Amino acid sequence: MDLQEQRQQIIASVFSRRNDEGYVSHLKIWEDAGADGGGRKPRFILLSQSSTGTGYMHKSKRNTNGTFSVGKTWRVAELRGLQVTNSFNITLSRTYRWDTESGDEQAQFLQALSRPGPVANSVSRDSQQSRDFRQVPDYPAKSRNASPAPSARSARSRPPPTRTETAQPQENGVPHRRDQNVRISYFDPSNQASLDRLLTNNTDSRIDIDGEEESARATLTNVEEMIEGYEWASDDVIGRKSTRGAIDLIEARLLDELTALEKAVSDDILFIQSQNRGLQVQTQNQRALLGEIQNLLRTVHVDQDALITLTQGSLEKTQSIQQLEEAAAELYKALQAGRDTDMAATMERLQEYRTHNSQFCKRMFDFLSIMFTAQAYFSSMSELHQTQITSLLAAYLDLVKTDEEDQDSGFGGGTAPGSKGGAGMRRAGTLIRSPLDGRGNRDKDKTVSGDQRASEVFDRVLDQIQTSIYREGEFIIDFLQINDAGLTFADYMGLDNYFRRQATRSAGLSQTTMKLIRGAMDLIFGFLPAEIKVWLDNAIEKDKLEVIGMLGTVERAIENAEQRNSPFFLNLLDKQHTRLKAMFDRYIAEQLKVIEQTKLTSKKRRGVAHFIKYFPSYVIRVENQLAGAEGREVRSLVDAAYEKIVKGMFEALRQMAKLEGEGEDKGQLNYHVILLENMYYFLSEMSKMEMGSTNVFCQSAQVIFDENLSAYIRIVFRRPFAKLTDFFDAVERLGPDSTNLSSTSTYNKSALRKVLKEYNAKDVRKNIEGLYKRVEKHFADSADGNDAVFNHVWQACEDELLSLTDKIIRLISQYYGDSGVALEFSKSDIESAFKKTRSGS
Template sequence: MTAIRHTLQKDVFLPHDERLLGVVHVSKAGKKKKVSFLCAAASTEKPVQVSIVNVKKSDKGDTYKRRQTWELRELKLVDGRDDTKESPEFDLHFEKSYKWVASNVAEKSAFISCLWKLCQRYLIKKRPDFVNVNPQLLEEAVQVGELTRTLPQGGEDVVDEEYQVLTAQEEADLEKLISQCDFAVSNAEAFTEQLSKDLSMLDGANIHSIMASEEQVKNLMKLLEVSETEINRIEKRLERYEGLLEGVREQMEQMKGKDTLIQMQNTNYKKLLSTLDTLVGQLDLSPGHVKALQEGDLSNPSHILDCTSAAEALQQAMGVQLHPGLCKMQAVREQQKMFEKLRSSFARRLAAHLNSVFVQQGHEMSETLSHHALEPTLPKHYSAHRDLMPYAELMLWLKGADITSFHQLAQVYTSNLKRLYEREIKDFFEAAKAILGTKPSAVDSKKFGKLMGSTESLGKSSGSKMRSSSLLDIADHKGSNPDITDRAKFERVLNSIMSELEPVCMVEQDFIIKFFHLSSDSTATDVGSDEEDQIEEGVVDANGGMFSKGHTERQTEKQVSSEVRRMMSDLFGTMEPELHNFINFADKMDPYNSMYMLVKISAVVMGMEEKDAGSYLATTLATSVVIVKRNFDKLIQAKIQSIEEIKVPKNKRCGILPFVSSFEEFAELAETIFKGSERRADLDKAYGRMVRTIFDNVERVGLEHQKTPQDVVLFENYHHLNAVFARLKITCLETEKKEARHKYKQHLDAYVINWLGHPMEKLNHFFEGIEARVAQGVKAEEVGYQLAFSKQELRKVIKEYPMKEVKKGLDSLYKKVEKHLCEEENLNQVVWRSMQEEFISQYKHFEDLIKRCYPESGITLEFTITDILQFFSDIAQSH
């Protein structure tokens, strides 16, 4: 073990400036006997750093390598496993627990003892615990620990008191002593006698020194006695001074108390005067204000201002916060009773006057209602609002003075105006229905030219494209065909309705907010649960809208309170059912009207949500958008159903299918209506459903039709759909556009191959036989030596197809193609050109086989590619 210790010190620890203090030969418990050494080492430099190192011997040679190193301060527990019996096993606990088995118990005990000594010497705080260890191993370390001490605070080094370094003076004295006593080793008695003499001389010198200092001690005692006498004299003088000042302190305390009382009395007088001034000033009401409250004419604008000022002064006087003690004063009680009497009497008089004003205004406006009944416009109530606004401040005062009268006045206002608005709204929608139910006159036609945007573009984009279609034969209107004029009229009426409803509702809402002083909510809109669900479904996600002049300049609150919506609901309770009836009426007239209404109403709702969130009109129109969206979905579903149920006559040429033409009409109209609308997503979704249904049913009709070949039905209709997609530039249908174009080309090629076939059938069979022989392994140049494919046989077959016969066959083919294709799509020349290319391809193939299999034979067909081009051109021009 000594040799290993020496090797470890030399090879492992010396290069790192460390000293090996302890080592044990170990292996890990529970694993193969991989031998290693567990070492305790300390650095040679100060401060000393102690570490525990696991060293393993290299497999290739007699070299040792460090595997793992832990600082001594990281050691938390040393577990000897059993202190009653000898066992080579022990555990060291760092961040993790490591189990070791020593080669023998002696090495284990020596290593644990070494660890204990190192911990006691170099660790000041947080020393590890040693458990299950024989106490005898720790006895020596305990003695060492008793001799150690710690430096004062601020130092961290541990000093060993077993060894103390001599000072320079001590070292010099020791050397001098040793030099004088060189004979100590040879003659101990002489050395002892010399030391005794020196000690006696030192004792004598000390005694003489003490006796010499006795006089100085006596002088010091005398000075102490003099100092004590002086201190006593000073204390007596201080006691006399304290007695003299005692009387002065009592007099000063009495003067201080009197001055405090005087100041307190003055302060109280000032506070009393200030309180009385404030009380009199705040509880005073001028005679003019009292007269205005008692006798003011509430029908006179100038008197209304006086009454408003007097009411505010009364409210301010009654709202003064007084001390509870002041409220017990008789004068204060009488003044407050007078204020209460004035407030109650003026509140009754004001409520009675406004009640009569509300009733009178409702009666007067209803008498003039007949002047507006025949026009699709809503009367404006600007004059009524103007007459009532001077009472707005008094209504605010009444709201604080008599809340019961205030609510009763609000009920009177809504009950009188409710009947008026019911008649106005009902007549307004009846007039709109009457306009839609009549045919447009010449005057109406002139007005249509003035309509904005979508109506003009509608006329330009549709025009002659409008045609009867089975897709319009839905619901109860089978056979109807609304024209451009009717739809333009409906758009005009719808715009008029939106532009009329918005100012009337918003002006009335602004008025009741200002007149009745209803607060605005900034956190919630109190929308009903049904309306919230509708908004969450994305029904009201339009952008922009139509607003009247003046409204765009009006600044409104972002939110309105539930009280405002309640009053608006009472006033305009008939608006929602009338609007829903109009929507159903318009949908029955023409299902396409649902598209106009979806775009327009959604745009208005979104515009109002940005400026008047939660208003009654916005929530009402939001519910209307739900109905319109359902009607739009029904329209799309009806169109899809009509596509799926269509039956095309089988004894006629197919041509462009009716539902394909109808989709073109629908897309042209929809693109015009939904241009720039936030409801575009709904249209794109409908496009996807309709186009997929069209594709499926084009395939179905192609299979079922007996008169027209399937490929013709498919490529004509896919060509038409591709043209519609390209012309209208519908972004969401780019995938369907590519699919339609691909299917058009696919079925066009299939039709050309199937119907062109092999015009020179025998020649084609001849060359197919040649290709079969070549495929079997016969060389191309040797095919001509076979009897069935000799040059003579080839010339016989070629003679059967002179130019005249070929042209005759192509002419017959053109007539068949002409019967298959419809005139509307005009694809004759396209198909004919494709057949020409296919025929030339076959011709080139024959020529190539002749050159390969019959080289230098001079055999050629009786016509050339130029002749073929001329054949196809002459046939196309002749038809």
Template sequence: MTAIKHALQRDLFTPNDERLLGVVHVAKTGKKKKSSFLCASVTTEHPVEVYITKIKKQDKGDLYKRQKKWHLRELKMVDGKDSKKDSTDFDLLFDKNFKWFASSVSEKHTFLSCLWKLCRRYLPRLNKPTFKNVPESLMEVSVSGSESQRTSGSGPGTDGFPTEENYQVLTSKEETDLERMLSECENAISDAEAFASNMSKDLSVLDGENISSIMGSEAQVNQLMSLLDNALDEVTAVETRLDGYNDMVQSISGQMGQMKNQESFIQITNKNHTMLLQELDKLVLQLDLSKGHIKALNEGDLRVDSGIEACSSAAEALQHAMQVELHPGVYQLVAVREQQKMFEDLRQKFAKRLYHFLYDVFMKQGNEQAAGGLARQANNLKLPKHFPYHRDLLPYKQLVLWLKVADKTKYQQLCGIYTQSLCKLYSREITEFMTNAKQRFIEKELSSSIKNLSGSSQSLSKQHKKLLGGSTQSLNVKSMGKKLKKLGSSKKHGGLAVSRESLAASDFELSDREKFSSTFREVLNELEPTCQDEEDFLTRFFHLNIETADTLMPGGSDDEEDDTEQGAARRKQYQEVQVVKDIRPTDKIWRMMTEIFTVVEPQLLGLVAFGEKLDPLNSLNMLVVIGDRVAKARQDNDGSFLAKMLGNSLIEVKRNFDNFMNHKITVVQEAHLSKNKKCGILPFVTDFEDFAELAESIFKDSHRRNDLDKAYKGLIKAVFDAIERLAMESYKTPREVVLFENYHNLHDFLARLKIVGLEQERKEAKTKYNDNLQNYVSSLMGRPLEKLSNFFEGVEQVMEGGVRAEEVSFQLKFSKQELRKCIKEYTGKDVKKGLEALYHKITKHTSDNENRLQRVVWQYMQDEFLRQYKHFEDLINKCYPGSGMKLEFTIQDVLQYFTDIALSQEK
């Protein structure tokens, strides 16, 4: 270790003007051992800086490299792990904890002792790190060593640390004198003994001169001693005089103390009298209620604005007077008890009078609205506005807040009376409003149905009344359908039978759906402000966003003479009213809104069911309308009553939408083909396209787009499966024709609408369309020049057997004469006749309204025929070169045949 220390000092520390004091060979806990060293060093220049450095030995050679460096003041804790057992593990805590183990226990102890000394010498007391689990012997040795150095003098200690406490630097004058003395003595350096002898002689001469000087000044010393004796005599005289003064003052101090105590007592008495007067003034002012306030509470007119304002001010003053915090001992005063009893009587009387007044107001205004509101709005799709009603009640909101604090029982009763009165009113208004909305469509259906029936106007009027059922509240689409069926069955000619499917399929037109969607939006547009206005009014008028403690205790005669601790506690509770604070309007508002608008959710669900029975496709519009409103409410963090009601209705609409989609999927899955007709475009394919066009127009930019995309996935999968199934069951039309016609139709439709969620299905439809079209062309085309095809297949087989192309003509079976025979059998006229028969088959297989697709198939046929033609020509040129043989019709002839056949069929 000595050699390593020397090498580290030479290579790393000496170039940086540092002196290495301690080093230990370490490795990190839990890792493989590496040649790493922890070193403690100090700088050689002032001010001294102390560092702890981690040094790593490089892999090549005996070179060392600084890896990390910390200042000693960054060290927070030294943990020796175990102070009783020998252990090589220790921790140093800097910005994080570093765990090491030394190569030996002695190296660890030496290094920790070095750190202790450095911290003690160079760090302030407040910044010294904590040494934990370090043997005390190491720290004791360090302390004793440092103390001995401080007492032994200057010079470095045995441990290598400099002792700077006893070192004194020579002054400039001392340095000058020393240099002058050395210059005068030429032999000071060469002959030290002679120099010492001269110095001794000079010292003896100086001592003699000093003694002579002292002996010569004896007279002066005697004179000084005499002066000192005189000074002592003067001091003694002054002390005697001071003692006399002290005896004189002592007699006066007692009298002054008595005067001081008497003045302090007078000041305390005056202060107590002042505080008592202030407390009495405060008590009188706080417990005082003016005669005007008392008169307003007893007789104030609550019907006029001035009376309402006077009562509000008086109630607030009464509340403040009853909330005054008094010392418990004050309650023993009879006047205070009487005043509190008067306040309690006023509170009870005014709370009762306010309760009865508002009760009458609620009942009266509710009845007036019920009498006039419905009559005015009977023929319009509008809900009556309650703004005048709210405007008349809002001036009383401060009194309602006082009642909420003063008498919570009457406050809750008042809330119940309001909800009962308004519940009946809103039930009538909303029921009539919903009935008017439904009646719009029923009258339209009746008018369209009655046109198809014959009979007198009197009988039709009776049927109309019968259809409405005499009561608008029992109105529903199912009864309308049954009654219309009865009405149609009584007239055999031109009878009308209305059912759910017929309404959705034919009788209920697109404009009717748009009208229902518009009406549905109008309904929500009317309900939303009505519910929101009422909710805002409830929050403001009944202060539902303010919570108070029910601490106003009713007074009683038993409390007047109750001087016990329980009585004092009750009186204190009587004065304590919790400070109002804003809270989130949740349970209380929900409860009152639910009690008032009990009819909203059933009527909304009834309207949803009405629209679904009127036309199942209405569930799409309702899903979008309600879904967007609910999404907006969630985005705005709107916890209103109507938002919750719409959320419940959205669940029902989503269920209807899912049932509708499941019904469409079931219809597709149960679809069958007619055995006597060509297949063509399957009905459910056309139905899917109609549905998708309608859905895309409805769900454009809607928050419920995901619901439609999920529905698309299930429906188009059922469509694909049904196309494959029905193609296998087709009797009149080949399977490939059924597939490529319907997939072609679906692909064109999806490409036109560009539905992102069905992009994969569009690609799949295109692939299936191309594959089945190619299969159909290949199977139908087959080999139109069959003998030539057989002949050249034999030629290809011979060539594959190893015969060269130019030697094929030497084969007897494939000679030039045999080829001429085959060519002569296929004239241009025969080819054209065969192509006409082929086109007739295409027309027979494909749909009548798919002329464009027929042209596509015919083009594929033409390409396939030309491919075979060119293949035959290539084989003739390759195997029969120079023979001059060729088919009796050219490519131009073939193109003309196909064009003429297509034009003739179109005409």
């Protein structure tokens, strides 16, 4: 946008609302928005003149819609100075520095600004010209003789000008500014002469008052120019319209200036006083810092004799060891005091002390290495523990009883017993022979069997072993001073609290220390994992089911090891726990395989399967090993194993039942009979235990039993009551449409009489007797000799026949009520017949 368009928009936006002001000129500037303002921002300076001749300057910004809005306004009479460089400074109530885009526009604006002069002064334009309020020359305009600084504080940083610089005219057209920090008046002969002349003339009689008034105003103008160069100058008093005399005006002006000077001097005095207080605080801080540095240097100091003692003192004699401890304490204090400082004054000295510390530590390490090698603590303790623990394991293995029942039975029933040749204790390659091995050749081939479960014996074994492991671990921890007491060298030497705190900060279990502890425990008990593994294999070989109890024992020991914070023992137990879980999984897989083989090889197709009989006793043996195991992993492992075994048994039963029977009806009957016998036995035995983990299996067995019982009764009822059941089943199906019954010869009243005639009371008793013999053949003659399932099935048959009778009576009454036909037997006849069969009469 060109200058003319900007001018039109400014007039339309701003001066159309200001009727008493007229546009003179404008200039686009850039001003610094400060650190938080986002950089430089564009603004427009508008110059205007009112109808009374008063000049104004407005700072404006351009809005997004192209209009201009005024933000700040100054009177031109407030103009104190101009300084023109690439940007220009303008001094009003304070100094502003503005950048412009065009030098020509800047020059035009400044010419327009400097032409009008302050209209508020009572001096005419002619007198203003006589005062040489001159126009801007061709070179950049400079400020007046002395333009005020933006603030007193910023002006203090500038060097004061000489008197020559202030009073003499500028040479070679180069503008020079008088330092605004000069606070004392300087003697100007011309101004002083004018002032004296004014004072003298006013004391004479008032002759030619009009001529003198013009001269007085010129003199006042010179005084104004003389005074206004000071930054403490007050407002324009002489320029105000007043009827007072020239002397009164000068006196008022001088009093105002002196008051401003006094205020400025007071501010400077306060500033100097605050600076003085700051210097005093700084001096005190420097003295305190110097004292601290000297104290630190005294602290970070080790006597030369102490360093010699650390280097040459004996490590064996008691008196020399005490001297070494004192010397080490001095070195320790120096290193701890300089731990958190990076001062150059102490770095060189601390580096020297660190060297002495490393040398002393190496000396101690070499000495202790020789001493420990000579004493061979770890080797001796390892051999001692190995001898004792090996003997302990051998003795405890003899206490484990062998489960002959498990070898001869199990889920497979007729499985071959396991080998007993490996029941004796197998050694894991130990170095020292156990004293228990000297029993002689008479016990060489004898299998020793105790009277305690393997899991109970293993619990006692771990209790004995963990005591030795914990004691050795505690000894090593105390030896290395890494126990819970947190005893440091500073505590041992009784140093000040400062050094104790510093030592505590640096104390702790590093990775190197933990590795050292694990290495020491491996040296002492390195033989133990192999010995435990062999003992577990031998104990489980005596009773494989005891692997469950051993899992529970290991899990309890793991919890104890975690509480005692014994990483070595915890690692040993974790490995054995993993092995035992794998052995348990293999054991369950073997049992499932045995059950699978049973359904293929068993020749017994009647009665209760062996694995169904064995399962309750198996559960009891397992649960006896899980006392207090709730919430542990072994509990979930056993529950999952129960589910796998029960699922495998039920599936094997179904497969066995399908293989039985030649004809269709006979095959179905035998299928239901096998499932009924096995499910009834399973329910009767498992319900006695009242265990939450097996309740779900009882529910599944009950569903299977009920389904097969209903199917069995339907099949056995077909022979004696087939016509009766078929007829009334069809009547019930066709009953809603009564026309079907009357129109069909098969289900009309005549057909009903014919069917009912075949089932009188005598025939029903005869049919019940035949049914009894058939059911008795299926259940009562089983090899197991258990009549409970037969009695349950026979009672279900009675209930089913009574229910059928009620159904027939209801259908006859509903669909054949007007036929006069009724059953020739009653429910009492049925109950009497069933009772007779039970009594055997």
